[in-house]
Amino acid sequence: ETGVTQTPRHLVMGMTNKKSLKCEQHLGHNAMYWYKQSAKKPLELMFVYNFKEQTENNSVPSRFSPECPNSSHLFLHLHTLQPEDSALYLCASSPGQGLGGYTFGSGTRLTVV
Amino acid sequence: AQTVTQSQPEMSVQEAETVTLSCTYDTSESDYYLFWYKQPPSRQMILVIRQEAYKQQNATENRFSVNFQKAAKSFSLKISDSQLGDAAMYFCAFTFNAGGTSYGKLTFGQGTILTVHP
Numbered sequence: 001e002t003g004v005t006q007t008p009r010h011l012v013m014g015m016t017n018k019k020s021l022k023c024e025q026h027l028g029h030n031a032m033y034w035y036k037q038s039a040k041k042p043l044e045l046m047f048v049y050n051f052k053e054q055t056e057n058n059s060v061p062s063r064f065s066p067e068c069p070n071s072s073h074l075f076l077h078l079h080t081l082q083p084e085d086s087a088l089y090l091c092a093s094s095p096g097q098g099l100g101g102y103t104f105g106s107g108t109r110l111t112v113v
Numbered sequence: 114a115q116t117v118t119q120s121q122p123e124m125s126v127q128e129a130e131t132v133t134l135s136c137t138y139d140t141s142e143s144d145y146y147l148f149w150y151k152q153p154p155s156r157q158m159i160l161v162i163r164q165e166a167y168k169q170q171n172a173t174e175n176r177f178s179v180n181f182q183k184a185a186k187s188f189s190l191k192i193s194d195s196q197l198g199d200a201a202m203y204f205c206a207f208t209f210n211a212g213g214t215s216y217g218k219l220t221f222g223q224g225t226i227l228t229v230h231p
Contacts, residue, residue, distance in 0.1 A: 033218065042117070043204070043221040056218065088156060092219075102148075102219060104158035 003027045006091050006105035014113055015081060021108045023074040023091030029103070031096035032074040034066060037088040037107070049074060050096055081112045115140045117207050119222035126195045127230050133180075134190045134225050136205030145209035147181070148219070149190045153201040161203070164188065192227075200229045 004025045013019050023032065034046040048056035049068040063085075065077040074091055091105045116139045126132035138147065149161040164172045164181050171179050176196075180189045192199055205222040 040223070042223045043219075045218050045220075048218055090156075090158065092158070102158075102160065104150075106155060106157040109156075 003103045004091055004093055004105035006089075006108050008108055009106065010109045010111075012111045012113060013078065013081065015083070017081075018077070018079040020078065021076040021089055021091075021110075023076075023105055025072055025091075025093040025103065027093060027103060029093035029095055029101075030071055031094045032068060032071070033092045033094075034074065034076055035090040035092065037090055039087075043090065046076075078110075081110075083112050086110055086112045115142070115207055115209070115220045117205050117220050117222040119203075119205055119225050121225045122223070123226045123228070125228040125230060126192070128195055128197060130195055131191060131193045132195055132227065134192075134203050134205075134227070136188045136190070136222055138186050138188060138205070138207050140186070140207065140209065142209040145207060147179075147188045148206040148208075149177070149179070149188075150204045150206055150221075151199075151201045152204065152224075158204070162190065195229050197229050197231060200227055202226050 007022045030051050032049045036044045036046055045058050046060045047066045052068045052071055063080050067075040088107045088109050090107045092102050094102045118137045120135055124132055145166045147164045151159045151161050162172050162174045162177050162179055164179055171181050176193045178191045202224045204224045206219045208219050
């Protein structure tokens, strides 16, 4: 049990589909993050939520829509994606003070066809 | 803006030998933290070791130790007595205490793939 659970583990979707990625943590953390990991590129921070409020959107296209209904759950809603959006999407949580303690999930491998 | 650079896309080491992974960073912040994460094929990012910038002493965790050179903005990871299970992608990462509503985000380097030969 990693503490941060992501589902699904793999996802293949067409460019016209709508799907959602789910992240769940029961660590009592207050901050949650979405990262995109593409081949041969550094991890890219997409969104940050602190106490359910979005505190950062790192110029992410609107076809990615995050939702944080509570401090334990984070979603990433996907619609009309492009093939270049294919990547590993990692969720992480932290106590929130930037003092370490980040815990990552195992990611969702997304393929857009 | 903060940047983290890992100049070694790939490294290899013989089992039981020692290997050093390099990382440099750039920041104007004074209160920051540096990390090394390991990402095995299972894909989960696992914290290996962490260093607080205000601490002069290099962090160590069993076979893992760092060489933190603050003036040079260098943060290398040394793995001693390498084991087959050490094979993974290793990421150097940085965060700083910004306070307010923007804190806790990590900036990652490009990663180094470590291969361990039996």
